[in-house]
Amino acid sequence: xxxxxxxxxxxxxxxxxxxxxxxxxxxxxxxxxxxxxxxxxxxxxxxxxxxxxxxxxxxxxxxxxxxxxxxxxxxxxxxxxxxxxxxxxxxxxxxxxxxxxxxxxxxxxxxxxxxxxxxxxxxxxxxxxxxxxxxxxxxxxxxxxxxxxxxxxxxxxxxxxxxxxxxxxxxxxxxxxxxxxxxxxxxxxxxxxxxxxxxxxxxxxxxxxxxxxxxxxxxxxxxxxxxxxxxxxxxxxxxxxxxxxxxxxxxxxxxxxxxxxxxxxxxxxxxxxxxxxxxxxxxxxxxxxxxxxxxxxxxxxxxxxxxxxxxxxxxxxxxxxxxxxxxx
Numbered sequence: 091x092x093x094x095x096x097x098x099x100x101x102x103x104x105x106x107x108x109x110x111x112x113x114x115x116x117x118x119x120x121x122x123x124x125x126x127x128x129x130x131x132x133x134x135x136x137x138x139x140x141x142x143x144x145x146x147x148x149x150x151x152x153x154x155x156x157x158x159x160x161x162x163x164x165x166x167x168x169x170x171x172x173x174x175x176x177x178x179x180x181x182x183x184x185x186x187x188x189x190x191x192x193x194x195x196x197x198x199x200x201x202x203x204x205x206x207x208x209x210x211x212x213x214x215x216x217x218x219x220x221x222x223x224x225x226x227x228x229x230x231x232x233x234x235x236x237x238x239x240x241x242x243x244x245x246x247x248x249x250x251x252x253x254x255x256x257x258x259x260x261x262x263x264x265x266x267x268x269x270x271x272x273x274x275x276x277x278x279x280x281x282x283x284x285x286x287x288x289x290x291x292x293x294x295x296x297x298x299x300x301x302x303x304x305x306x307x308x309x310x311x312x313x314x315x316x317x318x319x320x321x322x323x324x325x326x327x328x329x330x331x332x333x334x335x336x337x338x339x340x341x342x343x344x345x346x347x348x349x350x351x352x353x354x355x356x357x358x359x360x361x362x363x364x365x366x367x368x369x370x371x372x373x374x375x376x377x378x379x380x381x382x383x384x385x386x387x388x389x390x391x392x393x394x395x396x397x398x399x400x401x402x403x404x405x406x407x408x409x410x411x412x413x414x415x416x417x418x
Contacts, residue, residue: 164216173209176233176381181258181374182246183220183236185209188387190361193225193234210236223247224262227331229348232367233383235260246372253326259373263324263410265402267346267364267391268337270319273309282340290417292326293336303329305336306417308409315394316356318346318364320402322409324417333365346391358391366392368402369410382407 164183166175172191176184187193187209194208213220213236221243223235237243248257273288281294281302290308304326310319323333334351338344344353346364353363370381384400385392396402402410409416 164213164220168216169212172212173234174386176383177379178238181238181242182223182372183213183238184370184372184381184383185234185236186383186386187226187231187234187367189229189231189363190359192228193222209234223260224250226367227334227363227365229361229363230365230367231362231385231387232264232365233262233370233381234367235370235372242374259371259378261324261369261371262367263322263369263413264333265366265368265406265410266321266323266333266337267318267395268309268321268341268343270314270317271343273341273343285418293340295336295339303327303332303336305333306413308413308417310406310409312405313395313403318356320395320406322368322406322413324413334363357393358388362388362391364391369413380411382410 163178166173166178166183166185171188173185173187176186178184192206192208193210195206195211210220210222217238219239221237221240223237223243223246226232226234235246237246242258245257246260249260281296282291283294284291289311291306293305293307295303306324306326308322310322313319321337325332329335331351334345334348338348338351338353342352344351347353347355347358347360348363348365349355366383366385368383370383372379372381382401385396385402386400389396389400392400401407
């Protein structure tokens, strides 16, 4: 069995640790063996081996079973108007997503003129093993984590479902822009808890199908600009549009530009709302990494809250880095 063979997309260098003749010999043997023996290598390897024998190596990106894979780096600067790269290693990628661009392909019912390829699709054009771990709404900007293989995606997803030390630890924190002022009493049917004051706490909304949706928050009162202030949010669960729903329903304070949930368009692009994925923490094995994602797109929304490089002030950064300690 070969030590390692890994084929990268077209226009990239092919990494092979042993003689090419052995590779072709293996493929030739594989293609001509019986169906029963082919099944031992997995069904998906079948068409890829045939493609290699025909010289179509741009769709090959799996190793021979039992071999060691050395992952290649993806080009994260191909679509700077949609996203830019923050970090990547052999397990996962961190990107900074622009508002107005979808995580997955638009619905097929969308007209051809307005149809957009999702970020996942664009990255899979380089490596079809890229997997989605979580999603950002089309109107939301900021950090997004994508796995480089199926196993890594499953382990991150396991942590999102079960929490604690299950799978690969994954924490997401956001900064939002909401109308300035004190929080009103909670509405009926909502569960909530304040921690010391009404500037920090948790929102719980029961969901009959998916259990309780939980959003933790710390409201930042030190900066008010043109009637808006910042709120730092940590997701304990990840339901569709959870943050937007919770802020609108619980506090009657929709995010800036979030017309869908009762807000009004104040400034900046219509496709962007005042919500930015600002912090990601990922732990694989014993290695934990923290990422602060600056505001790079639709900066006019964040006028008065960020510096010229898109960074928040030190107090917001401290909340993002030490959210759990400050919350209690």
